[in-house]
Amino acid sequence: MLMADALFSQVGGEIAEQRLITKRAKVLVGVSGGVDSIVLLHVLNALASANSWKLAVAHFNHRLRGRDSNSDERFVRRLADRLGLRCFVGEADVSALAKNAGESIEMAARKARHQFFADAAREWGCRRIALAHHSDDQIELFFIRLLRGAGIDGLTGMPAVSPSPADKRLSLVRPLLGISRTEIEAFAQRLKLKFREDSSNRDTRHLRNRVRHDLLPILRGNFQPGLDQVILRTLQQLGDEKELADQAAGFLSEKSIAFEELPAAAKRRIIHAQLIRKCETPSFKLIDALVDSNAPVVHSEGKALRRVGGELVEVESVSAFEDEPELVLTPMRAWQTRSLGSRTVRFRVQSGKMDKARKDPDEELFDFDRIGPNITLRHWRPGDRYRPIGMKQSKKLQDCFVNQKIPKTLRHQLLVATTAGGEIFWVEGLRIAEFVKLTSGTRGILRWQLEQL
Template sequence: MAFMPDLPTRVLTLIRHAKLIRPHDYVLVGVSGGVDSMALLSVLHTLQDTIPFDVAVAHVNHMLRGQESDGDEDFVRAAAEGFSLPAHVKRVDIHGLAKSSGKSIQHAARDVRYDYFSELARTYGYQRIAIAHNQDDQVETFLLRVVKGTGIRGLSCIPVSRGPIIRPLLDVTRREIEQYVTEKGIRYREDSSNRKDAYERNYVRHRILPPMERLNPTVRSRIMSLLGDLTRLNERLDREARSLLTTWLPGDGEITLPVGQLIACSEETRFRILSEVLGRLAPGFIALREHIRLVEKVLQSSRPSASALLPFRIIVLREYDKLVFTAATAPPQVVETFPLRPGHTVVEALGISVDIDLVDHPPSEFSSDRYSAFLDPGSVSRLSVRTFREGDRFVPLGMAHAVKLKDYFISRKLPRTHRRRIPLLLIGDCIAWIIGERIDDRFKITAQTTKVVGVTVRKLSTISE
């Protein structure tokens, strides 16, 4: 039989390997009074002789088991005093909180504990928060996730550290913990609720794992081996997703991804990219598979302007070769027509300014600025500007026949969301220039031109390009 180092030595090895505790850290230990947390407290207290760090105790009385809960609180206070450690205790009516918040009792209790520990860390300057999760917790969590439903991303090891949270017992089985406290004579409290199979984790522990162990006595180690493989796979997929995301920088209020490159990704990598994008636009939004399926439908659509509405008012749009995510509300369509006169005119509703000059002759050279144009108004003197309306037609420069403006926009692959924001210069009732795009052939400068209108359009400084 291989030599097995004692529990403090194994924990010390993990602490050093994963850099969980540094010299002179101030460590807050979450202690329920149960066997796991009392073992953790004892081990960390022992290791203070090897690594110079300070320890404090935190306990939450969930007030779920009446006198038994109060007994746990008293026990933890006494244990902290026995180790000459400071103790922080909070009492919370978890049953009432769960009812008012709509959470399960377990979920509400967990949130309260972590919120309290984080609050203490901020207030007292604790750099680390030690939690007594062990290897059996990993196995039970894995089985719960499989039964309740999860993807590959949800099948990973519980992290040994995340931010200030550390889990020094994560490589230790519950059996080893129980053996340690028995050998050291460490007292602990038995939680009567741990014997009730009404709680999901207890059901897995008492009803699911025992028959699995009868089929294969090493099933726990086999699950841990599988978890290790899955964790490494998840880390690789996450690295790939992060690498791609760093090259696709967000725009102002929106994030644009290239359709071709996105489709070329593996489905699982794409899931992580899309989840990250949605999380960036709406912090707190946890993307589910059903949300990603909606995005996938838009991504894979043959329609160049497909769209979907997601929670948190996130809109995803397929704009030809781009997939655009935005959480901003689309501006209302401007339906008014705005008259223009020679000189400088500001049209705030369209976010533009228009400068009009009346000259006798066209310039010797035409500007390459696509927001400047010289037009022949003929006998018409009325100029105005508006946006697209259904049924609009114009004669593109170089063509002899009118085309629908909608068809022109499609041929130019202009996103549908942009079409109604493009200003149109009208001479009389005819579209003379799709500003920034193309003039109407009927208003081009010719040898017979006797009057020239020079038009320059600029976006107002508050409007992004």
Template sequence: MEQQVCAFIRRHQLIQTHATVLVGVSGGPDSIALLHFLKKFQSNWKLTLVAVTVDHQLRSGDSAEDCRFVEEICQKWDIPCVVRTVDVKKYQKEKGVSEEVAARELRYEVYQKLMFEKNADVLALGHHADDQIETMVMRMVRIATSNALKGIPVRRDLPGGEIIRPLLAVTKDNILAYLNKHQLTYRVDQTNADDTYTRNYYRKNVTPLLKAKNPNISETIQTLSETLSQDEQYLQEQAKEMVEKVVEFRENTREICFTAEAFLEFPQALQRRAFHLILNYLYGTLPRDLSYIHEVTFFDLLRRRNGSSSIDFPLRLRMTNVYGQIYLQFGHPSSTKSAHSSLLPVPGEVLLPDGRRIEATKVKEAPAENESTFVFPLDSISLPLHIRVRKAGDRMSVRGLNGSKKLKDIFIDAKIPKSQRDNWPIITDDKGIILWVAGLKKAETAQNGKGMNIKLTFSSER
């Protein structure tokens, strides 16, 4: 293991001589092996080592015992040790995040502060090759962007220095063999056996299958991660140059504009990355309810050539296309009439500006409907579907009614407040035929389709 890790450190230039290295130590096998390895090479590389361990106040006091164990190890090895306590449960409640996310965010806050306090050059963490496999596969299952497939980075910036992960060169088995060779003790987190946690499930059920098929899967995955990371870095640099050429940033305000024609001249790979760079600039911290659906609607609006139309993003960010001139700005009044318009993919869903959702699925058998669902034959309408708000003079053919009815009268009959009518979602087909005033009235559509049906679901929870 030592030779593999040393070669990995040299190849990536992770540690320089005379560096101050902050080491995150939980007491588990990975971090204990890392701390021991760095201690072993401390004099050769003339390092200053500082261990940091965090008590998350979880697991009925076990985390406090972990910290005491780390302190004892550090005292034995003559390594300064900093212990910090964080309140995960309180943070979780305040931020509305999972326990795992809360613990991670608080832990990294501690690391960041100590980087400045100790004037450290790098923070060394014990992630290993098996962690990389789990991360890559988990992201492949859940996330549709190539950027997410970079996996765990070998190094990344942290305010005050860098995070490095020297053990990505070795597997869990390598680490356990190293601990056994040097007769090192460590703590075991019992929650690691609970496969209700997503990562534990992959660790116990998926990774062993991959290793059985390819004993060298860890090297394959790490090479893939590094290659994708290098490719992504290059594409990000190109996307930044694209944004600088195309986008006009208005002074003293988070507002931008550009022409659709100039934006669409660039390759799609750069367009997608430019879109995310723009959102990062405008938002600073991306809202949690931002999804891939917003990317779909962004490019749909970008390609429209006639007239003026808008779509709304979370936190009152509006994108407007005025005959090919694109504007993104905050602060549109929520009480005024919305020009919200977007495509509804089938299957797929659209998050509306007010937090409600409309989902479209394909079903073979037509299920029973209720006021929140609408089912109709796929071959009875023209795709794609659109979601928009009402227009002056809108009428629709209402199911069960011999003729059409004004949308104004539909809202009045349903006693919908005037303040809500201008933003009420209306689903049309590609010919502009109104199919559904969501949750209120359904159109008369052909009922004898020969193939699949479309099921629309309107979630009114905000």
């Protein structure tokens, strides 16, 4: 029983140290019937009394393996009954779900399974769902995401605690992340635990199985015998650096720096954080699309987002603004005049410092280097935001219009000027933006005048 005692102690220590499960908590344990989830259930059940935990079992039948899937379900039901635990069982035709959604079976299975877990957790009144992912899963996931292409978020692996993708109010906890598959199997053998074998785990048509059975043995045998520890150490380092990057991006986003002038990594971290807050999946493709352009980008369920400076706003559709007129201006040293609707703007660039710039009563002065060579002139759009000079945070233009008592009938006629990246620096009738104010470092000045026809 030495190994069993050691594993009980190791898992219990991880749970306590990371506060994965607090005293007197209710925990829904995801149990497929495989060795990993069976070991997780037995360990948590053994630790439950000392921690006053209340456990329940959740099993999802994916209906992918015919009689074997039904046998797995019966096995888990009987085990839960023998342990005196409530058992929640759900099922779905995952193949049909995948076909209808036009996605892989693995993705459809994951979505359906997490939705079932969330539904069962809410029904039972618990906020924690325990899953049996272990350190080998982390290593396999690292290579899967590396092969598919991933940023720092993907390569850091699974955290010990994360929100459920089906309900952000629920937490997924992974008490076995510090345990290897070899340790889990040895524990099951020593305690003579019965479990189900999933034949699909040997099917190398799936990328995970090719990584597990083909790639990793080659890497361990021919390149790095200590591969597992190397990768796990790399995951820890990447996690630490991700935390630093998030803090740095948050710090930069609060400064008076135009989004377009931020380092590429900071831009991605800022957009990533906003997608998480909006409960959207921060895919590499979506983040890059929003960083590179201020055009509307379609994401989940046909919704669209667009970036306004460094802020993400939701729009009704990609075509919502296609027919609205806008002008692209390229300021030079000579005065230029351009008209949009009933308004005309005059503008030019001059060299000079802030203390030598004299402002006429009917014009605004901007730091041209903060704007860039091209300007977009357009009308106000719902969702527009900017940070007025002297303020610490951005505001919706609609809120600014309400505060200024500008009638709704006039708002769509008001002009807005943005950088090439979509960051608003001037709004007709309002203060200029904070990031384009003249400073001691200003070397190029944009002179800007508005005329009404």
